[in-house]
Amino acid sequence: MIKINGLVKQQLGQILLSEMEWPQGVIVTITKVQTSRDLRYAKVFVSVLPEEKKREALGKIIRSAKELQRSLGGRVEFKNIPKLNFAIDNDEQEANEIDRLHDNLK
Numbered sequence: 001m002i003k004i005n006g007l008v009k010q011q012l013g014q015i016l017l018s019e020m021e022w023p024q025g026v027i028v029t030i031t032k033v034q035t036s037r038d039l040r041y042a043k044v045f046v047s048v049l050p051e052e053k054k055r056e057a058l059g060k061i062i063r064s065a066k067e068l069q070r071s072l073g074g075r076v077e078f079k080n081i082p083k084l085n086f087a088i089d090n091d092e093q094e095a096n097e098i099d100r101l102h103d104n105l106k
Helices: 002-019 051-063 065-073 091-105
Strands: 027-035 041-049 083-088
Touching: 002 027, 002 041, 002 065, 041 051, 051 065, 051 083, 065 083
Parallel strands: 041 083
Antiparallel strands: 027 041
């Protein structure tokens, strides 16, 4: 599954870069992908900078999910092309909060 997740991450990242238009200064990155064993579903985590554009960018991605799935199907040879479910990756934000709390304890 690690190789499949990596391939989906790589291909979707390229699709987001080449096939979608983003406002100047907005950076959208695929941070991780979790595919189901049967390849029917994939949860795709994205990071968006600047943070105040997260909601807008995620909405655009979700509205384009079927188109992104079709594009992915044209790039990979899987028996099933997974249904894509997108979410904001909050790991970095949570890590920064833990660092901030840790610094306050010193």
